[in-house]
């Protein structure tokens with residue numbers, strides 16, 4: 001069965017618009033299929049009125065692959081993890097986009113304790129992220145940066161103004177200001193969960209990736225993008241170092257681990273370690289081929305770098321720029 005799913009995100013739920021192929025022309029057949037799958041609460045409507053609520057754990061890939069009723073809207077009714085490829089109600093997961101810099105901010109939370117962390121907040125979208133955190137009743141304990149960004153200003157400092165107990169975090173070797181300086185093998189705890197900190201330099205010397213072993217996810221910053229990687233021609237970048245970082249720290253993870261990068265410029269939201277090993281046009285090559293590619297990209301000077309770097313060295317709070325050299 002073929003279909004084209006369109007996925008729209010709102011702050012509280014995801015809505016799938018499933019285009020009509022053949023099959024499932026009546027609601028009874030659809031409901032029967034849904035009830036046999038694992039589920040959370042799902043509301044199915046025809047756009048104007050509710051038709052069914054299904055309450056078992058659902059499996060989103062299975063839904064997308066197997067259900068294709070004409071014109072149906074399928075809405076997740078809870079606030080727990082909801083993302084294509086993630087079916088788990090023990091945690092909350094939001095992949096939030098800054099559409100100007102194409103930066104992804106990740107909100108992760110323990111559904112039981114409500115402790116939450118933000119990975120790579122962006123200053124322009126702090127209000128949005130703060131609103132979501134409040135609406136979901138979360139306790140934000142950390143704003144975690146994967147590296148000193150050159151293309152946008154971090155929202156860590158602005159978020160700390162709204163949530164004073166929130167701790168900012170970044171790599172120790174970056175020399176940027178933060179409440180907690182991270183290094184390899186540290187762990188970031190929130191509720192019952194923890195992320196392992198892995199050092200993945202090469203794009204910058206302070207790049208970190210965060211591995212959520214229990215849930216099979218890795219947040220790769222700019223070290224590994226979907227079918228790409230961060231540039232290596234500034235901020236102490238090194239193609240050879242990046243190649244080693246990705247191969248030893250990320251490609252060594254189980255191949256089913258989901259890859260969530262800091263950016264995507266093509267509309268993709270996630271990948272897997274196995275996909276990138278197989279299909280990444282740069283990193284599947286030999287180290288010498290990779291360094292040749294990276295050293296000949298001839299990329300333009302980043303537009304935001306002169307503004308972003310000094311701000312990001314001080315958590316994104318411009319008032320503190322004068323103290324940057326001391327931290």
Ligand SMILES: [Fe+2]
Nearest residue numbers: 149150222230
């Ligand atoms: Fe970057």
